[in-house]
Amino acid sequence: MALCTGFGLSYYALTDGRLFGAAEIGPWISWPDLGSSAPNPYSRGHLTREAALQLGRAEGxxxxxxxxxxxxxLNLSCSYTLVGHVPVSTFWTLVAVDPQGRNLAASDAELxxxxxxxxxxNEGVMTLHVGRFLSxxxxxxxxxxxxxxxxxxxYDTTAFSGFGSNNDTMPTITRGDCA
Structure with missing residues (x-):
């Protein structure tokens, strides 16, 4: 029983790992430890398993x-509206990806x-529409x-650094019409 529990928790930590080192703001999840010079062992295992290049903590x-x-x-048969602010940063990008990490932008659209x-x-609030249907x-x-x-x-953000009072705001994601 102990071996099954140990292996099960280890597998979870390496594949999903949301219990270890994750920061959640509404539906948004980030692993700020991934970009540090010495990530925790679970983050290190997750990085090794994914073999993905991560931004350094100072980069983004x-x-x-x-x-x-x-x-x-989130399902591609529905449209979504994102409303609000993002934490202070020099630049940001928003992409939609499938479970394998492939970009889902339409072929003739911006990536x-x-x-x-x-x-x-006028107040700096952005409204973003995401989906297959014209908005x-x-x-x-x-x-x-x-x-x-x-x-x-x-990119070049102060999120989670303690500077500024609006660093913990993220856009809300609201489901619209579904086909």
């Missing part, structure tokens, strides 16, 4: 969401939404079907 931070604010999984091209209202304003057009994740990468 990535947030991932697989659910909307209601806790429902990501970038902070330099997003229109905001006005800031729109990330997607293709495909099934589950997906949103990756918001902040």
């Amino acid at each position: 931070l990535q947030f991932v969401s697989t659910t909307d604010n209601a806790g429902e999984p 990501s939404l970038r902070s330099s091209e997003v229109v905001r209202d 006005p304003g800031n729109w990330l057009e997607l293709k495909g079907e099934g589950a997906f994740a949103l990756r918001l990468t902040l």
Whole structure:
């Protein structure tokens, strides 16, 4: 019983690892320890297993969401609206990826939404539309079907550093119409 529990928890820590070192803000999850010079053992194992190049702590931070604010999984048959602010950063990008990490942007569309091209209202609030169906304003057009994740990468950010009072705000994700 002890071996099964030990191996099961180790497998979970290396494949998902949300219990270890994750920071959650609404549906957004980040692992700030991944970019440090000495990540915890679970983060190190996760990095080794994924074989993915991570941003250094001084370079940026990535947030991932697989659910909307209601806790429902993101699905390409639905459209979504993201509203709000992102933590202070020099630049950010938003991409949609499938479970294997492939970009889901439509073939003739932009691969990501970038902070330099997003229109905001007078208070600095942005409204982003994500999905397969045409939407006005800031729109990330997607293709495909099934589950997906949103990756918001902040470059040169002060998130989780303790500077500024608005660093813990993230855009809400609201499900719209579904086909």
